[in-house]
Amino acid sequence: MTPLLDVRDLTICFPNATPVRNLSFGLAPAEALAIVGESGSGKSLTALALMRLLPGAARIASGRVRLDNDDLLALPEVEMRSRRGRDIAMIFQEPMTSLNPVLTIGRQIAEVLQLHRGLTKAQARREAAELLDLVRIPNPERCLDDHPHRLSGGMRQRVMIAIAAACRPKILIADEPTTALDVTIQAQVLELLDRLRRELSLSLLLITHDLGLVGQWADRVIVMYAGRKVEEASPGILFERPLHPYTRGLLAASPRLHDRLHYRSARLAEIPGNIASAATQAGCPFAPRCPDRLARCRTNVPDERDAASGRRVACHVDLTESSRGLHHDAALSY
Amino acid sequence: MTDAILDSTRPAERSPDDRLRTDPERPEWPNIHAPDTHLIAADAGHSRSQLLRRLGRNPSFVAGAGLLLVIFAAAVSAPVLFPGDPLSMVARPLLWPGQDLAYALGTDSLGRDVAAGLMHGARVSLLIGLVATTIGVAVGTAVGAVAGCRGGRIDDILVRIIELFQTVPSFILLVVLVAIAQPSITTVTWAIGLVTWPTIARLVRAEFRVLREKEFVMAARSLGFSDSRIVIREILPNALPAIIVTTSVMVATAILMEAALSFLGLGDPNVVSWGSMIGSGRELIRTAWYLTALPGVVIVLTVLSLNLIGDGLTDVLNPRLSKE
Amino acid sequence: MSNIQRIGNTFRRTILQAIPTVIGIIVINFFLLQLAPGDAADVLAGESGSATMETVAALRARFGLDQPVLLQLVAYLDNLAHLSLGYSPRYNLPVADIIGQRLPGTVALMATALVIALAGGIALGIVMATFAGRWPDRLISIVVTLFYSIPGFWIGLMLILLFSVKLGWLPSGGAATIGADVSGFDLLIDRARYMVLPALSLSLFYIAIYSRLARAAMLEAQAQDYVRTAAAKGLSPLTITVRHVLRNALLPVTTVAGMHFGGLLGGAVVVETVYSWPGLGRLAFEAVMSRDFSVLLGILLLSSLLVIVANMTVDLVQAWLDPRIEAR
Numbered sequence: 001m002t003p004l005l006d007v008r009d010l011t012i013c014f015p016n017a018t019p020v021r022n023l024s025f026g027l028a029p030a031e032a033l034a035i036v037g038e039s040g041s042g043k044s045l046t047a048l049a050l051m052r053l054l055p056g057a058a059r060i061a062s063g064r065v066r067l068d069n070d071d072l073l074a075l076p077e078v079e080m081r082s083r084r085g086r087d088i089a090m091i092f093q094e095p096m097t098s099l100n101p102v103l104t105i106g107r108q109i110a111e112v113l114q115l116h117r118g119l120t121k122a123q124a125r126r127e128a129a130e131l132l133d134l135v136r137i138p139n140p141e142r143c144l145d146d147h148p149h150r151l152s153g154g155m156r157q158r159v160m161i162a163i164a165a166a167c168r169p170k171i172l173i174a175d176e177p178t179t180a181l182d183v184t185i186q187a188q189v190l191e192l193l194d195r196l197r198r199e200l201s202l203s204l205l206l207i208t209h210d211l212g213l214v215g216q217w218a219d220r221v222i223v224m225y226a227g228r229k230v231e232e233a234s235p236g237i238l239f240e241r242p243l244h245p246y247t248r249g250l251l252a253a254s255p256r257l258h259d260r261l262h263y264r265s266a267r268l269a270e271i272p273g274n275i276a277s278a279a280t281q282a283g284c285p286f287a288p289r290c291p292d293r294l295a296r297c298r299t300n301v302p303d304e305r306d307a308a309s310g311r312r313v314a315c316h317v318d319l320t321e322s323s324r325g326l327h328h329d330a331a332l333s334y
Numbered sequence: 335m336t337d338a339i340l341d342s343t344r345p346a347e348r349s350p351d352d353r354l355r356t357d358p359e360r361p362e363w364p365n366i367h368a369p370d371t372h373l374i375a376a377d378a379g380h381s382r383s384q385l386l387r388r389l390g391r392n393p394s395f396v397a398g399a400g401l402l403l404v405i406f407a408a409a410v411s412a413p414v415l416f417p418g419d420p421l422s423m424v425a426r427p428l429l430w431p432g433q434d435l436a437y438a439l440g441t442d443s444l445g446r447d448v449a450a451g452l453m454h455g456a457r458v459s460l461l462i463g464l465v466a467t468t469i470g471v472a473v474g475t476a477v478g479a480v481a482g483c484r485g486g487r488i489d490d491i492l493v494r495i496i497e498l499f500q501t502v503p504s505f506i507l508l509v510v511l512v513a514i515a516q517p518s519i520t521t522v523t524w525a526i527g528l529v530t531w532p533t534i535a536r537l538v539r540a541e542f543r544v545l546r547e548k549e550f551v552m553a554a555r556s557l558g559f560s561d562s563r564i565v566i567r568e569i570l571p572n573a574l575p576a577i578i579v580t581t582s583v584m585v586a587t588a589i590l591m592e593a594a595l596s597f598l599g600l601g602d603p604n605v606v607s608w609g610s611m612i613g614s615g616r617e618l619i620r621t622a623w624y625l626t627a628l629p630g631v632v633i634v635l636t637v638l639s640l641n642l643i644g645d646g647l648t649d650v651l652n653p654r655l656s657k658e
Numbered sequence: 659m660s661n662i663q664r665i666g667n668t669f670r671r672t673i674l675q676a677i678p679t680v681i682g683i684i685v686i687n688f689f690l691l692q693l694a695p696g697d698a699a700d701v702l703a704g705e706s707g708s709a710t711m712e713t714v715a716a717l718r719a720r721f722g723l724d725q726p727v728l729l730q731l732v733a734y735l736d737n738l739a740h741l742s743l744g745y746s747p748r749y750n751l752p753v754a755d756i757i758g759q760r761l762p763g764t765v766a767l768m769a770t771a772l773v774i775a776l777a778g779g780i781a782l783g784i785v786m787a788t789f790a791g792r793w794p795d796r797l798i799s800i801v802v803t804l805f806y807s808i809p810g811f812w813i814g815l816m817l818i819l820l821f822s823v824k825l826g827w828l829p830s831g832g833a834a835t836i837g838a839d840v841s842g843f844d845l846l847i848d849r850a851r852y853m854v855l856p857a858l859s860l861s862l863f864y865i866a867i868y869s870r871l872a873r874a875a876m877l878e879a880q881a882q883d884y885v886r887t888a889a890a891k892g893l894s895p896l897t898i899t900v901r902h903v904l905r906n907a908l909l910p911v912t913t914v915a916g917m918h919f920g921g922l923l924g925g926a927v928v929v930e931t932v933y934s935w936p937g938l939g940r941l942a943f944e945a946v947m948s949r950d951f952s953v954l955l956g957i958l959l960l961s962s963l964l965v966i967v968a969n970m971t972v973d974l975v976q977a978w979l980d981p982r983i984e985a986r
């Protein structure tokens with residue numbers, strides 16, 4: 001199946017750093033793909049790069065982002081503008097600050113409808129009310145005339161989702177959509193995103209550092225470390241048999257993640273070292289923290305390769321299934 | 335639901351209600367999250383020589399300081415270069431600048447040397463500017479410190495008084511005060527000091543209110559230091575950058591006020607002042623416009639130098655305010 | 659809460675807050691009047707030229723000037739309650755009447771100057787923020803710093819020199835052509851010609867203040883998350899600036915505009931004397947020259963009240979611009 005969105009060799013750089021390197025992935029229609037990584041792994045920059053909304057100093061050094069038959073990165077800015085919010089929409093981490101405090105909710109939703117769908121003010125208002133209803137905001141008519149500060153964080157994120165979904169985009173990028181929210185609200189917002197994905201048959205790109213979300217809401221997971229993809233698999237397989245040492249470390253560091261993972265130690269495992277040290281060195285970025293590293297890990301960057309059951313991994317270590325269980329235990333006993 | 339936390343910076347506990355949790359991680363959007371002025375101030379205070387070096391590299395500060403130095407030198411050397419009374423007639427009236435090289439900047443309608451007037455005027459302007467600002471800063475800091483530290487009823491009353499003085503148009507109040515007290519260098523200086531203190535009082539109060547809640551002040555308090563020691567040793571030094579920046583601009587304001595007063599004829603009649611030179615020159619603006627233009631240029635340069643110094647100090651001491 | 663409701667609540671709150679300030683200003687005024695050398699009786703006696711000690715004492719008694727200070731304060735407050743600010747022997751008119759005649763001139767001048775300052779300052783601020791760090795920003799910054807350093811009365815004289823004396827384009831003083839019998843559009847043009855230079859002289863300093871502030875506020879607002887949201891919607895940079903950035907950036911500018919209203923009034927005093935503008939400022943100047951303290955203090959009182967009104971207006975504008983402001 002040809003993916004709806006096809007990202008090839010995306011490289012993003014700052015003047016003195018390269019936070020995303022040669023990243024490739026595809027997104028199928030109506031698929032939910034999660035990109036997981038700790039802060040600094042380049043996942044949020046990747047999301048912004050797809051929208052071509054990278055902040056100030058960051059720029060796209062190379063790569064291709066194909067949506068339908070166009071390379072988004074090659075479009076003129078004006079053309080790209082007409083895609084934003086219409087074909088590809090995005091919601092952000094901070095619902096508290098992502099809405100304009102001086103404009104009404106209705107105005108902020110109607111704005112995008114008037115822009116991309118050419119609705120009149122009255123039509124846009126009606127549609128905005130329906131959208132608020134769609135994202136399950138009680139009393140949508142009244143909410144239209146409210147200002148953002150009257151709403152809770154969860155409600156504001158629903159409004160953000162309503163804005164993003166307003167033009168029935170093909171792709172919805174959700175950058176840490178629930179990080180700023182309370183646990184109970186998190187589940188509601190994710191449920192809403194999942195429902196919209198089915199009802200509007202849009203593809204969801206979920207950017208998160210929370211492995212818990214991945215298991216429940218994603219069809220496929222990409223694990224990123226220091227700007228590179230280290231592993232890609234469906235969540236079930238990933239949790240059952242993580243291949244890459246980093247993924248294993250992550251899972252070991254996650255409490256109560258999966259019923260089938262049994263802890264032998266009360267102490268929470270941690271991955272030694274930190275991501276910052278990986279930014280500049282040669283070889284595999286994870287090598288300094290890796291329990292299984294080989295000599296060549298220090299010098300050569302591992303290529304991404306296919307592994308069993310449709311997964312991909314970038315690691316020099318022999319990752320045969322038989323050796324996994326043993327390493328798994330090792331990972332847990334850091 | 336499961337809850338795997340990768341992000342080491344994420345706070346462990348969650349608030350029960352659905353509200354914002356601030357995430358201290360660096361925002362990837364170039365958001366200017368205004369850094370805490372006081373933290374910067376504290377940082378800046380760490381190395382005095384480093385601070386001076388940064389000031390030395392700041393073009394605004396260097397230009398302003400250079401300019402002010404020249405004006406200061408003129409003020410100091412005035413009695414040497416022009417030993418006579420600048421208010422006495424020395425040559426033919428209304429000589430144009432350059433007409434007679436002995437009076438390079440010309441003479442006014444009473445035959446007074448314009449150059450002598452400008453240089454002696456620098457003494458008056460700088461003196462009044464500096465002394466009036468000192469008065470304003472002293473009163474303002476005292477009032478602001480008491481209001482900011484004490485809080486409660488005293489704070490309420492002092493804030494009311496500050497507000498009162500900020501409501502009355504300061505220049506009109508200044509005119510009234512000087513008119514009542516009869517103009518002289520002393521009365522003008524005091525009057526300017528008395529109308530400018532609320533600016534600094536407000537600032538100091540705000541700074542103190544923030545600073546007194548800071549950890550290092552709490553620590554000093556828990557160690558049992560006296561209030562006066564805490565104020566002088568802990569709080570004041572940290573409020574100083576903001577006070578210094580404002581002070582440089584206040585000197586400029588004081589000089590402008592003095593010029594306007596003496597332009598209106600409310601200056602000390604016994605000394606020459608840039609404002610009064612413009613005031614007496616304006617009658618002749620059609621024929622001898624240099625009499626109006628020259629003192630004005632000197633005022634602009636002086637005020638400009640102080641404002642440039644203020645900008646430079648703001649850049650170095652208070653980067654938040656000049657952030658691009 | 660609706661807009662109207664919010665603004666109404668703000669109005670009530672600001673009125674309540676203004677009351678103690680007004681009382682304080684009146685008391686200050688009264689004591690300044692006490693400090694002033696000579697009282698109304700002296701002035702009247704001086705005017706008549708042939709007053710004896712007895713007649714002065716009689717005048718004092720008539721005006722209640724021989725009463726204890728506190729009683730005089732009560733009398734002063736009583737007079738104020740009847741909108742009486744005293745009597746000016748020099749003009750032979752009640753002070754309130756004289757001030758009332760001159761007030762519109764000053765208000766018109768200040769309003770024009772404020773509009774010029776806000777429009778010019780915000781426009782320059784937008785340009786500077788748009789080109790932040792590049793040469794238009796630097797160039798305007800330098801010009802603005804210069805504006806910030808120029809005394810209003812001096813630039814007034816220089817403008818007269820250039821536009822009236824040298825070029826002969828605009829009148830050098832006054833508020834209207836004397837004896838000109840014009841109406842309608844011509845009248846407007848005539849008034850505008852007299853207004854341009856004084857308003858410009860007065861506004862230059864404030865253009866400097868507002869442009870710096872607008873620049874900072876624009877940059878601050880541009881970096882906010884909601885601007886990124888607007889960009890993600892596909893809005894054009896112009897729409898983002900006008901609809902999302904500007905209105906948020908205007909909030910601090912309006913606050914500061916209110917704070918500087920008193921300064922603007924003070925500046926008007928000097929600029930009015932430069933242009934012989936028939937307003938409160940020139941009246942103040944004349945009052946100083948003739949030591950007519952009842953007029954001078956009347957002006958001080960009234961201008962303080964004007965500032966209070968201006969501050970209240972700013973609060974209302976803020977309540978209108980910023981929905982987060984609710985009755986506190």
